[in-house]
């Protein structure tokens with residue numbers, strides 16, 4: 001089925017296009033908007049964006065696959081990104097990653113069987129002064145301990 | 160020299176510090192209003208007098224960069240201001256603090272910057288993950304617009320200025336300015352060959368200035384003080400002026416962002432501001448983001464020649480050299496983003512290099528063979544060494560691969576990978592050899608001091 005924005009999101013379109021001198025520049029914002037609604041960038045989403053921008057689906061697909069935060073496959077309802085770069089690694093990021101894998105029963109890159117959580121690692125999230133840290137959906141969680149991680153993950157499984 | 164200042168951070172940590180009300184109470188937007196009655200030349204000269212070196216990593220003089228823009232705007236060739244808030248350099252977390260803590264300084268800086276380069280539109284490119292920062296910037300833009308500080312006639316002056324936030328989508332390379340421009344235009348974030356430089360053909364093929372977020376957010380302060388006075392805050396005046404944000408993370412007791420006059424030393428950053436080394440003695444420090452070659456704590460300045468810019472520090476610890484763009488180049492490293500990462504002697508330098516080379520392999524955009532293949536080789540050779548199966552040949556090969564990346568790539572990511580790699584190999588040659596000889600038993604084989612639960 002063809003992809004369509006909800007009426008509320010549809011209103012944002014004009015505002016987005018007005019920011020730029022041409023349509024193509026709205027490519028990243030439109031992919032974000034569509035993914036926010038649909039959860040991932042499906043073929044239908046790619047076609048929809050291409051039509052809105054008057055560019056080829058190949059262009060949009062090329063863009064979607066270049067950036068790590070567009071999901072070109074179905075993913076979990078919630079996303080957990082554990083930063084594993086040096087400042088976080090100096091504060092035990094590797095242990096946090098392993099703990100998340102054990103607690104969720106999945107490996108990095110996988111989604112829990114109930115579809116609730118996808119686990120990712122991330123590269124430096126500009127939060128090095130409060131390492132170790134992870135991002136869950138839009139929120140940063142800093143100065144983590146394994147106990148704090150447990151509370152956060154339990155909350156996710158329930159929501 | 161340790162001199163704390165609050166020209167940029169006065170509103171940090173105040174509950175309503177990010178609101179327009181608070182910003183106005185502190186004299187906010189007075190400089191933007193004034194700038195709109197000044198000529199481009201006057202503004203560029205003010206910035207030149209401030210000796211503000213770009214805060215994004217390369218340290219290019221900001222006023223000089225502004226002066227590269229065509230003095231008159233040709234018909235059909237609008238100018239653009241693009242602000243780089245991609246902040247992805249490992250160890251760097253300063254721009255985020257400005258966007259979250261004082262977003263109006265950035266918006267005001269954009270108005271002044273637009274006027275100085277003849278632009279009417281500024282795009283602030285923020286990495287996608289920084290949702291709070293983006294929300295704060297958008298809220299600040301809306302507040303400023305509602306007051307008539309932005310739009311068709313800011314402050315009633317017939318000089319339109321619009322500011323927009325543009326979100327990235329997860330790619331470190333988009334911090335490189337030409338990659339960022341492609342990303343802004345709705346393309347894959349692959350760096351472009353230079354020339355043409357952005358001032359000739361940047362965003363949408365039009366004359367463009369790319370300034371780092373801290374650089375632009377500092378402009379209202381330099382206008383308030385006057386360029387010359389601003390420059391004199393720095394102990395490195397007139398080479399490098401003003402105050403800036405210093406960051407410290409890793410094995411220190413009180414990591415964070417601190418605003419100081421330019422010319423702070425690493426010793427002051429680590430011990431006075433960072434509260435000293437956590438869990439051991441200082442082993443080494445990466446001075447300004449992972450692309451800047453590492454310095455060992457036991458290194459001394461080697462500058463016997465009187466004409467050497469660091470001669471005054473000859474024989475002293477590298478930790479006591481003022482942190483400047485040129486002084487740190489003299490040390491064979493770079494100042495970079497001025498956010499240091501500290502390693503205690505409990506951390507294994509082989510693992511630290513492995514962690515960073517994994518990062519670079521992951522983030523190479525893949526356009527140039529030496530970078531794409533070279534970063535992969537570096538990681539795989541280190542995989543072998545860390546697994547305890549390395550040979551001395553592997554160590555030599557690491558050198559060869561890093562050297563073959565240098566100078567053979569489209570963008571500076573290549574050097575940004577090779578230079579820190581060569582830095583680790585040179586400074587920790589003995590540790591690498593022992594690691595290989597003992598299969599890793601010579602090392603703590605840890606980066607972390609303890610399990611996070613135990614902290």
Ligand SMILES: Cc1cc2nc3c(=O)[nH]c(=O)nc-3n(C[C@H](O)[C@H](O)[C@H](O)COP(=O)(O)O)c2cc1C
Pocket residue numbers: 212213214215216217218219221224243244245246247248331332333334335336337369370371372374375570571572575
């Ligand atoms: C691989 C790479 C990554 C970069 N990442 C950033 C970044 O995240 N933020 C930034 O401001 N500059 C970054 N830069 C530097 C920019 O290309 C550019 O020099 C800078 O934004 C100019 O701003 P400034 O003159 O105010 O420092 C990066 C450069 C390279 C080569």
Ligand code: SF4
Pocket residue numbers: 332349350522523524525526527528530531568569570571572573
């Ligand atoms: S040097 Fe690396 S990151 Fe830069 S353009 Fe070449 S492949 Fe891409």
Ligand code: FES
Pocket residue numbers: 083084085086087088089123124125126127128131133249250251
């Ligand atoms: S290294 Fe994890 S936030 Fe920077």
